[in-house]
Amino acid sequence: MSIFGSIMSRIFAYTGLEHASAATPAAAPATQPTTGATAPATPPAQPVDVDAVLAAMAAKNPEKLNWRTSIVDLMKLLGLDSSLTARKELASELHYTGDTNDSASMNIWLHAQVMQKLAQNGGRVSPDLLK
Numbered sequence: 001m002s003i004f005g006s007i008m009s010r011i012f013a014y015t016g017l018e019h020a021s022a023a024t025p026a027a028a029p030a031t032q033p034t035t036g037a038t039a040p041a042t043p044p045a046q047p048v049d050v051d052a053v054l055a056a057m058a059a060k061n062p063e064k065l066n067w068r069t070s071i072v073d074l075m076k077l078l079g080l081d082s083s084l085t086a087r088k089e090l091a092s093e094l095h096y097t098g099d100t101n102d103s104a105s106m107n108i109w110l111h112a113q114v115m116q117k118l119a120q121n122g123g124r125v126s127p128d129l130l131k
Contacts, residue, residue: 010078048124057077068129087103
């Protein structure tokens with residue numbers, strides 16, 4: 001599975017929300033196949049409230065993570081490898097054309113792209129995260 005596919009799976013399949021209306025139930029998106037592509041074969045039936053899911057995950061995480069602006073913290077929150085190697089692989093998946101050795105610029109771009117791709121694939125993302 002691609003790194004972006006893993007990001008989507010972890011967010012869209014999350015079941016730890018207290019309010020059922022905040023996100024699509026786990027059964028629907030969890031059954032969606034994800035290949036090496038950057039999008040699922042079929043988007044979820046209803047939009048998934050990405051902000052609510054990530055906020056709920058962060059509330060249960062003992063580590064204070066700045067997932068709203070940091071791709072490293074977002075990946076950590078989702079239990080994914082956040083190493084530079086993994087981020088470079090994600091950058092390749094998402095067709096980053098900048099210098100991957102400039103990790104600060106790449107990280108900013110990655111966070112923005114991940115949020116945009118989540119929105120394009122059935123995620124409801126607040127405008128402040130779509131920069």
